[in-house]
Amino acid sequence: MSTELGSKLAAPDMAGAWLREQILAHLTTPKTWEHDRNAYVSASTVYRCQRALKYSQTRDAAEWAGNGFTVRGDTMEEWLCKVFARIEREFRVIQQQDIWFTAIGDRQETLRDEALRISATPDGFMRLGDTGEVVYLEIKSIDPRVVLNDPKPAHVAQCQFGMELCHRLDHSKPQRALLIYVDASDYADITIFEIPRDPVVARELLRRAQLTHAARTYRDLPAEGLAAGGAECSDCALRDECTAERAATIGALDPDKPAMAADLLDELDDLARDRVTAAITEAEAKRSKEALGDRIRNILEEHGTSVAQTPGYKIRYSVTKGRESFDREAAEADGLDLSPYLRRGNGFPRLTVTENKD
C-alpha cells in the first residue's frame, strides 16, 4: 500500500482541505433510472421555466448526481420513512386501526404515462383501510429562513401533477395530497398543507408538459423565469442569452406608438398605483428592518457580546471580509491600458413608474 497520501496530508491544513474535497466528490451516488428522464416531463419539473426545462433535457441526465440540497432532502425523507413505520406499528399493530404507508423510501415508484411522456415519483401514499382512501404524500425539507405562510406553487403543482398521473394510470385515486414541509434545522418543526385535487389545474399542467414536448428547441419556449422576476435565472446557463433577447425585444418597442385604448390605460393606471404603493411599503419595511437591526446591535454592544441565543433565534454580530476591489483610476494613472480587457455586459430590463405631478 502506498504511503504517499499520508505524507501529503501531514502538512498543516492539508488533511481538512483534502477531506472536504473528497466529501464533495462523493456527496451522492449517481441515481440510475429505469427510464430516460430527458424524454419525460416530471411532476417536479413541470412548473419550471419551460425554456430552462427544455434546455436541461438536451443534456445527459444520467450524469446528474444531485447536490447538497438533494442529499439534505434524501436524508430527511429516509428519516421520515422510519417515523412512518413507527406510526404504522402504533396504529396498526397496537391500536388495530387500518392505516398504512406504501411506496415510501426505497420502495418509491416512478409512475409514467408513455403516451404523454410524463412521469411522477410520489414520496409515498397513506392508505386508510376503513374508508378506502389513498392520500398522496409529498415531502420537502425546507430552509429554516423561509417564511412558510403558504405552500410553494411549484410544490402544489407537483402534487396536482402527481395525483393526475395516479388517476390517468388507474394506480390509485387520491383526491387530496399532504404536502409535508420539514424544517431542515429542526425536524420537529413540521408544517403540512392539504392540497385538494383540482382537475382544472392538472389539465393546465398537462398542457404545459405537451408544449415542452412539442417545442423543437428551447428557443421556441417562453423565458418564463425572466418574466417571473428572474429568481429562477440566477444559476441558469441561459441567463446571458435570455437577458440579451429580452433587451433586444425591449429595444425594438416603439415609444411613439399611438395612444392605447382607454380601458387598457385604466388597467395600467391601476397597476402603476399598486406598484408605487408596494414600493412605499417596501421602503418602510427596509427602514424598519434597519432600525430593528440598530437596536439589536446596540443591545449586544451594551452587553459586550457578539452572540445571543434567544428562545427563537441565534443572533451573531460579526465582521465579514471586505470585498476585493479594483482601482481603475490608479491603474490608468500608472499608465496601464485597460481597454483590451473591457467588456460590456448585456443590458438588463428596467421598468420605472413615476407619479404624474400635474
Ligand code: SF4
Ligand atoms: S435564464 Fe431564466 S428565463 Fe432564461 S431559461 Fe433560464 S430560467 Fe428561463
